[in-house]
Every structure is written in structure tokens, then in C-alpha cells.
Amino acid sequence: MPDSLLQVEDVGRTYHGGVRPVPALRGVSLEVDDGEFLALTGPSGSGKTTLLNILGLLDRPDTGEYLFRGCATSALPERRRAVLRGSSIGFVFQAFNLLADRTALENVELGLRYRRMSASRRRDEAAAALTKVGLEDRLRHLPRELSGGEQQRVAIARAIVGGRTLLLCDEPTGNLDSASAHQVLGVLTGLNDEGATVVLVTHNDEMARYATRVLALRDGYLETT
Amino acid sequence: MSDYRRPSAWLVAAAEAMLSILGNPGRAFVVSLGAVLGAGLFTATLGLTGTARSEVRADFDAFRATEVVASSESSDPAWVSPEDLARIRRLGGVVSAGLVRTTDERVELSTVLDRRSGVRLRVSGVTPGALDVIEPRVVEGRTYDQIHENLAVPVALVPEAAYRELTGVRPGSQIFLDGEAFVVIGVYDGVARGLGVLGTVLVPMSASERWLADVPAEVLVEVAPGAAETIAAQLPVGLRPDAPGLVSASALLDPDAFRLRIEENVVRMSVAASIAALTVGALIIGIATGSSIATRVAEFGLRRALGATPGDLGLQVLAETALLGTFGGAVGASIGLIVTVGVALASGWTPALDVTAAAASVGFSALGGLIGGVVPARRAMGIEPAEALRR
Ligand SMILES: Nc1ncnc2c1ncn2[C@@H]1O[C@H](COP(=O)(O)OP(=O)(O)OP(=O)(O)O)[C@@H](O)[C@H]1O
Ligand SMILES: [Mg+2]
Numbered sequence: 001m002p003d004s005l006l007q008v009e010d011v012g013r014t015y016h017g018g019v020r021p022v023p024a025l026r027g028v029s030l031e032v033d034d035g036e037f038l039a040l041t042g043p044s045g046s047g048k049t050t051l052l053n054i055l056g057l058l059d060r061p062d063t064g065e066y067l068f069r070g071c072a073t074s075a076l077p078e079r080r081r082a083v084l085r086g087s088s089i090g091f092v093f094q095a096f097n098l099l100a101d102r103t104a105l106e107n108v109e110l111g112l113r114y115r116r117m118s119a120s121r122r123r124d125e126a127a128a129a130l131t132k133v134g135l136e137d138r139l140r141h142l143p144r145e146l147s148g149g150e151q152q153r154v155a156i157a158r159a160i161v162g163g164r165t166l167l168l169c170d171e172p173t174g175n176l177d178s179a180s181a182h183q184v185l186g187v188l189t190g191l192n193d194e195g196a197t198v199v200l201v202t203h204n205d206e207m208a209r210y211a212t213r214v215l216a217l218r219d220g221y222l223e224t225t
Numbered sequence: 226m227s228d229y230r231r232p233s234a235w236l237v238a239a240a241e242a243m244l245s246i247l248g249n250p251g252r253a254f255v256v257s258l259g260a261v262l263g264a265g266l267f268t269a270t271l272g273l274t275g276t277a278r279s280e281v282r283a284d285f286d287a288f289r290a291t292e293v294v295a296s297s298e299s300s301d302p303a304w305v306s307p308e309d310l311a312r313i314r315r316l317g318g319v320v321s322a323g324l325v326r327t328t329d330e331r332v333e334l335s336t337v338l339d340r341r342s343g344v345r346l347r348v349s350g351v352t353p354g355a356l357d358v359i360e361p362r363v364v365e366g367r368t369y370d371q372i373h374e375n376l377a378v379p380v381a382l383v384p385e386a387a388y389r390e391l392t393g394v395r396p397g398s399q400i401f402l403d404g405e406a407f408v409v410i411g412v413y414d415g416v417a418r419g420l421g422v423l424g425t426v427l428v429p430m431s432a433s434e435r436w437l438a439d440v441p442a443e444v445l446v447e448v449a450p451g452a453a454e455t456i457a458a459q460l461p462v463g464l465r466p467d468a469p470g471l472v473s474a475s476a477l478l479d480p481d482a483f484r485l486r487i488e489e490n491v492v493r494m495s496v497a498a499s500i501a502a503l504t505v506g507a508l509i510i511g512i513a514t515g516s517s518i519a520t521r522v523a524e525f526g527l528r529r530a531l532g533a534t535p536g537d538l539g540l541q542v543l544a545e546t547a548l549l550g551t552f553g554g555a556v557g558a559s560i561g562l563i564v565t566v567g568v569a570l571a572s573g574w575t576p577a578l579d580v581t582a583a584a585a586s587v588g589f590s591a592l593g594g595l596i597g598g599v600v601p602a603r604r605a606m607g608i609e610p611a612e613a614l615r616r
Contacts, residue, residue, distance in 0.1 A: 086533075
């Protein structure tokens with residue numbers, strides 16, 4: 001049996017920052033196959049972002065194990081995790097998280113910054129990624145010179161640049177009007193058709209309909225459907 | 226990706242630091258203002274003191290250059306005659322000339338015959354011609370003249386110190402030098418040339434026989450500016466055409482070491498002040514960068530998501546503060562050099578540009594920035610990416 005791309009095995013994660021511990025995930029198990037388009041829904045505070053951060057190796061589970069391409073990650077040193085993020089994992093955030101003083105092209109180039117590559121190759125790859133999201137004529141624009149939907153497409157280009165094939169999107173349409181939201185989902189669907197694996201966190205059922213599978217979180221548990 | 230390799234962390238840090246600074250030049254300017262001030266102060270103080278010092282030296286050269294001294298290797302105290310002196314006074318470029326000799330020992334100066342009630346000073350026999358060279362600054366009374374010299378009149382020009390310490394010493398009063406009565410003709414407090422007689426009691430050469438009969442006199446010559454070397458070369462033959470080898474003449478005096486030492490102290494103090502300013506500048510860079518980390522948490526979180534390690538972020542912060550220090554230092558050093566040139570030109574001096582000081586101040590600022598960056602770098606390394614991206 002071939003391993004899934006992502007395997008989450010009975011993962012728990014409790015935050016200890018506040019007055020009392022907050023259990024954000026309480027034993028979540030799931031698998032995501034290569035090339036899947038998975039939507040994660042659930043009410044606010046149900047643990048969606050926490051789960052996505054664990055999938056993206058930005059956070060570590062307190063209990064359970066998370067396997068990335070069949071490889072247990074809990075014991076991986078930070079440097080290896082950084083390499084995996086830099087090579088394979090792309091993030092898309094609700095707030096776009098573009099650097100305001102850099103052009104679209106430079107923002108996408110940042111996605112290749114922590115990988116050994118010549119400046120010209122980095123430029124070419126970034127331009128290719130922007131072309132893929134339909135922004136080939138916006139390379140020199142600063143974020144403030146772009147619409148919200150265009151900014152989010154720049155962020156998607158940054159997430160896929162250099163051949164990253166896992167896209168983790170946290171409410172990518174939360175700040176967008178409906179038309180731009182559908183356009184962004186169209187782009188994600190296109191990338192999924194080309195082989196990218198997409199995990200989409202969303203409140204919005206309309207957006208969840210783009211996915212091939214929908215999972216719902218509630219109070220740190222996966223709801224069985 | 227199997228072909229994934231990490232780049233040189235230093236290169237990435239330097240490139241990203243540069244982009245961050247260029248992306249926000251206003252902030253960079255404000256943050257590096259302290260380094261600008263420190264390096265500017267450092268370069269300007271060293272440049273200006275250097276300029277002033279070479280100016281003092283130039284003044285000193287000009288001072289020396291109007292004075293020539295000739296002495297004799299012969300033990301004959303009468304090695305030069307009034308005719309010899311008259312001959313060199315006719316040389317072109319000679320303004321005045323005369324003879325001077327000073328006791329090695331101090332002599333009792335008192336206002337009463339009781340020798341133990343006075344002060345001890347050295348005595349100089351000075352001809353009126355030499356007085357013209359020395360130009361003592363007379364604060365009371367007057368100087369003596371050729372009549373006094375010719376008649377060996379016991380008159381004395383006393384230094385201001387004796388005048389201050391002994392009541393009863395004033396023009397017209399009687400004093401005793403080693404028990405011999407003299408009349409005070411004037412009081413002086415400085416000389417224009419012939420520094421060697423400063424602080425001694427000046428009496429006519431003919432009245433100094435008692436102490437100085439065995440001492441060969443020196444010839445003091447005041448020359449027109451620029452003529453010193455020429456006159457110095459002509460003096461041996463001019464004074465003693467029969468035996469020029471006996472005479473040695475030079476346009477040189479011992480440098481005023483005391484004045485230079487005071488200057489060194491001033492330089493040392495201003496260097497200390499500029500180093501303090503540089504340190505404060507570095508501190509400001511560190512604190513400003515440290516506080517800017519808080520506003521850039523999301524950016525650092527994003528960089529982690531894109532594959533940066535905590536070390537990458539720490540290096541980037543260090544590179545930013547070091548670059549800010551370098552930029553600030555370079556700007557400050559340039560301003561310091563410009564100020565030096567401006568002040569020098571406005572004062573009609575020749576600017577002495579201290580390029581080493583300018584380079585050193587840039588180096589100090591860079592190093593200061595690096596050190597100031599340590600704390601903010603640690604803060605950046607401690608950022609939790611998941612937390613940072615929630616903001
Ligand atoms: N750093 C933290 N310290 C303490 N509690 C936290 C922290 N981060 C998240 N939580 C809590 O953990 C729970 C899950 O948070 P999470 O962000 O994963 O929810 P979410 O499903 O993404 O919510 P939303 O839809 O509002 O984004 C929430 O109750 C939240 O308040
Ligand atoms: Mg969330």
C-alpha cells in the first residue's frame with residue numbers, strides 16, 4: 001500500500017500561553033493523498049489553523065505523530081523542517097502577507113530566497129509562477145497597486161514557485177469579494193488539476209464546494225460525516 | 226525536491242538586509258542617525274585638531290624663521306666684536322642683531338641688602354641690539370638703550386614674576402643682584418624671540434661682566450620672513466671672515482614641546498568624546514532595530530514559512546544593523562571631512578584630512594552596529610512562526 005502524502009495520527013495540541021491550557025486539537029487523525037483537494041471547515045476556534053500549521057511543519061503536535069511523505073516529523077531537527085518547507089510546502093494566508101516595499105516579482109522571488117539558485121534563475125522561476133496565476137503583466141507592481149484578488153494570486157505564485165506541490169491555504173478568500181474569491185479558487189483548482197495537493201481552510205461552504213473532499217473540525221475533533 | 230540545497234546563509238542575510246534597508250530608507254536614516262553623529266564627530270574632531278596642529282606648527286615655523294642664532298666653538302668670550310655685529314647688520318634681510326648671554330646659576334634678587342629675603346633668578350646680559358630682536362613685552366617702565374650699554378649703567382628689566390613676588394620692585398626702585406645695586410628700568414612678561422631669556426633679569430651686556438665675563442655670548446639676529454636660511458648660511462663668514470669655522474649658526478629653535486603636549490591632551494579628550502558618541506550610536510541602532518522587530522514579526526514568520534531557519538533570521542538582523550552602522554558611519558565620516566574642509570577654508574587654513582580617522586570611524590560604526598544587533602537578532606531567532614503568522 002503506497003503511503004499517503006500526509007498522515008496525521010491521533011494528533012493533540014494544547015496551548016499553554018493563557019490563564020488555563022487551551023486544547024486546540026484533541027486526537028485528530030487524517031490522511032491526505034497526493035493530488036487531493038481537501039477543504040477543512042469548522043467554526044471559529046475549532047482548530048483549523050492549528051492543524052494547518054502542523055501540516056506545514058510550522059508547529060509541532062504535543063501528542064501523536066505527523067508523517068510527511070511517510071517520514072515521521074516529530075523528531076526532525078528544525079533545519080530539516082525548514083528545508084521541507086522551502087522545497088515542498090507553500091502557504092497562502094488570509095492577509096496575503098506580501099512585503100509592501102517589494103514588487104510582485106520580488107515577493108515571489110522571496111519564495112526561493114532560502115534555496116541555492118542563481119539570481120537569474122530565481123527571476124525566471126518567479127516570472128513563470130506569476131504567469132501561471134495570470135499576472136504576467138503585473139510583475140513590477142507593488143502590492144498597493146494591485147487589487148485584493150491580484151495580491152492573493154501573487155501570494156499563490158509565491159507558494160508554488162520552485163515546484164512546491166503542497167498548498168496550505170488558510171481562509172485565502174476571507175478578505176476578498178465574491179468575484180475575486182471565485183477567481184482565486186479557480187486558480188487553486190487549476191493548480192490542483194496540474195498535480196498540486198491543496199488543503200483549503202474555509203468558513204465558506206461555497207468555497208468548500210471546489211474541494212474533492214470536505215472535513216469539518218469542531219472543538220478540536222474531526223467530525224465524522 | 227531532491228535537488229533542494231540551502232544557499233550560503235551569509236549571502237542571503239546580506240542581500241535581504243540590503244533589500245530591507247533600501248525598502249525603507251527613511252527608517253534606515255533615523256536608525257543610523259546616532260552612527261552618523263558619532264562618526265561625523267570623530268572624523269571632524271581628528272580632522273580639525275590635525276588641521277589646527279599643523280597650523281600651529283606652521284605658525285611656529287614662521288616664528289622660528291624670523292630668528293637666527295649664532296654661537297662660537299671658541300672659548301674666547303670676545304669672539305665677536307662690535308665691528309663684526311655692525312657688518313652683519315648691513316646684510317640684506319637682517320632686521321636687527323645683538324649679543325646675549327645668560328647665567329647657568331640663579332642669582333639672588335632682593336630689595337634690601339639682606340640676601341636671603343629675595344627670589345632667585347638667572348641673569349642675562351643683553352645688548353640693546355639683542356633687545357630689538359627679543360622685543361620683550363614691557364608692562365611697566367621702559368627698556369634700556371645704547372647709552373646704558375656704553376656706560377655700563379646698572380639698570381635691569383625684571384620679569385613679571387619677580388615684580389609680583391617682591392613688593393618694592395617697580396620702575397625706578399633699587400634692587401640688589403647678588404648684592405650689587407641695580408635700578409629697575411622696566412618690567413616685562415613675554416618675548417617675541419629669544420625664548421631662552423624668558424624669565425631672566427635682563428641687564429646691559431656691559432653690566433653683566435660680574436657673572437658672565439667668561440661666557441661667550443650668542444649672536445641673536447632678527448631676519449625678514451623667509452630670509453632665515455640664507456642669513457644662517459652667511460653668518461659664519463659675515464661675523465668672522467678670518468675664522469668662519471668657529472661659528473655655527475642655525476635658524477632652528479627647540480620646538481615648543483609643552484604646547485604640543487597640551488594639544489595631545491585635547492585630541493585625546495575629543496577622541497574619547499567621539500568614541501562615546503559612536504557607542505551611543507551603535508546602541509541606538511540596536512535599540513531601534515530591536516523595537517522594529519516587534520513590527521516585523523509577521524515578516525519573520527513568513528520567512529520561516531518560506532524555508533528560513535531561526536539562524537537565517539538572526540544573521541539577517543545582524544547584517545542589517547552592521548550595514549546600518551556602516552552606512553551611518555560612511556555618511557558621518559563624509560560629513561566630518563566636509564566640515565573639516567569647510568572650517569579650514571573659512572579660517573584660511575590648509576585642511577589636514579585624516580583619512581585613517583574617517584576609515585576607522587566607519588569601521589567602529591560597523592562593529593558597533595554588529596554588536597548592537599546581537600540582542601535584536603536573538604529576539605528574531607526566538608520568534609515562533611505559527612504565533613507570528615496569527616497576527
Ligand atoms: N497562541 C495561543 N495561545 C492560546 N490559545 C490559542 C493560541 N492560538 C490559538 N489558540 C486557541 O486555540 C483554539 C484553536 O485556534 P485556531 O486558530 O486553530 O482556530 P481556527 O479554527 O483557525 O479559528 P478561526 O476560524 O477563527 O481562524 C482557539 O480556541 C484559540 O483561541
Ligand atoms: Mg484560523
